[in-house]
Amino acid sequence: MRSKVVTIDRHIIDQERAHPAASGRFSALLYDIALAAKIISREVNMAGLIDILGATGDTNVQGERVQKLDAFAHEVIVKAMDHAGHLCCMASEECDDIIPIPERFEIGNYVLLFDPLDGSSNINVNVSIGTIFSVHQRVSPRGTPGTLADCLQPGLRQVAAGYVIYGSSTMMVYTTGVEGGVHGFTLDPSLGEFLLSHPAIRIPDPPARVYSVNEAYYARWGRGEQRLVDRFRGVNGEDGGGYKSRYIGSMVSDVHRTLLQGGIFMYPRDTRAPAGKLRILYEAAPLALVCAAAGGRASDGSRDILDIVPEGLHDRTPLFLGSAELVNLAERYLRER
Numbered sequence: 550m551r552s553k554v555v556t557i558d559r560h561i562i563d564q565e566r567a568h569p570a571a572s573g574r575f576s577a578l579l580y581d582i583a584l585a586a587k588i589i590s591r592e593v594n595m596a597g598l599i600d601i602l603g604a605t606g607d608t609n610v611q612g613e614r615v616q617k618l619d620a621f622a623h624e625v626i627v628k629a630m631d632h633a634g635h636l637c638c639m640a641s642e643e644c645d646d647i648i649p650i651p652e653r654f655e656i657g658n659y660v661l662l663f664d665p666l667d668g669s670s671n672i673n674v675n676v677s678i679g680t681i682f683s684v685h686q687r688v689s690p691r692g693t694p695g696t697l698a699d700c701l702q703p704g705l706r707q708v709a710a711g712y713v714i715y716g717s718s719t720m721m722v723y724t725t726g727v728e729g730g731v732h733g734f735t736l737d738p739s740l741g742e743f744l745l746s747h748p749a750i751r752i753p754d755p756p757a758r759v760y761s762v763n764e765a766y767y768a769r770w771g772r773g774e775q776r777l778v779d780r781f782r783g784v785n786g787e788d789g790g791g792y793k794s795r796y797i798g799s800m801v802s803d804v805h806r807t808l809l810q811g812g813i814f815m816y817p818r819d820t821r822a823p824a825g826k827l828r829i830l831y832e833a834a835p836l837a838l839v840c841a842a843a844g845g846r847a848s849d850g851s852r853d854i855l856d857i858v859p860e861g862l863h864d865r866t867p868l869f870l871g872s873a874e875l876v877n878l879a880e881r882y883l884r885e886r
């Protein structure tokens with residue numbers, strides 16, 4: 550039996566008490582995200598058993614085929630979050646535009662940005678997938694419908710960010726800012742509770758020699774990216790070789806491993822994706838805050854991800870995320886070209 554059992558709700562309350570300025574609204578918002586995660590987890594874990602595998606036949610704003618579970622997860626989050634009075638608007642990777650709060654509901658002061666089910670192309674082969682979320686305080690006048698400006702804020706202004714990974718177990722990992730640290734909660738299905746299993750996560754230092762990138766795109770990268778990966782491959786005998794390559798192709802899984810074991814996760818720009826593939830608002834910025842709160846870093850190759858002010862809801866970025874030492878090394882190689 551663990552020394553003490555801490556549910557995510559208890560943890561959120563304790564964090565609120567530790568921050569007198571924190572409002573109960575913020576805590577309630579986090580509860581509701583955890584509730585949505587439990588509902589999605591239940592369906593994801595039954596995906597093979599009921600008819601929600603496969604695609605809906607639609608394509609989303611990214612031009613990607615929408616999986617039935619994508620659409621389900623999107624709906625669960627919208628319906629769990631739209632009526633409690635926390636939010637002035639939402640934005641989802643699955644939607645072209647911002648999602649307003651229905652007029653019949655109270656308008657709140659937070660903004661929720663989310664990728665309902667990242668890595669969904671892996672659903673049918675039972676590879677871990679995840680939900681990614683980002684919370685900002687609104688910048689537009691209180692009491693009015695949320696606006697695009699409320700969504701297009703730099704990652705350093707996030708008041709909370711995290712992810713849920715639906716794998717061998719379902720875990721919710723979140724931070725309320727660099728000072729608050731990063732904490733991981735594992736869902737106990739028999740209780741229907743997220744229990745604190747990974748308090749105060751810190752990226753291991755010195756960094757693990759693990760790099761994570763889709764090397765099939767090597768020929769499409771710039772010279773700096775190629776030389777960086779050559780170093781990780783031990784091509785010139787630097788670092789005494791000895792890096793391992795680990796790439797799952799489901800970002801939440803690759804980032805979760807990087808957070809717990811150390812190393813670097815990369816999705817560089819390439820000739821087919823000159824701005825990179827990963828989205829700033831729904832993927833890079835929230836995971837960058839989690840990484841920074843665990844003592845790591847995230848960069849687009851020259852700037853810190855958290856400093857980037859997105860111009861559009863679906864802007865993309867190259868991403869180098871993980872142990873600060875390795876992200877700094879990546880920036881050095883990209884500067885040298």
Ligand code: P6P
Pocket residue numbers: 667668669670763798799800801803826
């Ligand atoms: P590639 C999944 O579709 C995703 O958005 C991320 O979860 C993942 O890291 C990336 O794309 C994988 O992309 O080009 O390696 O298949």
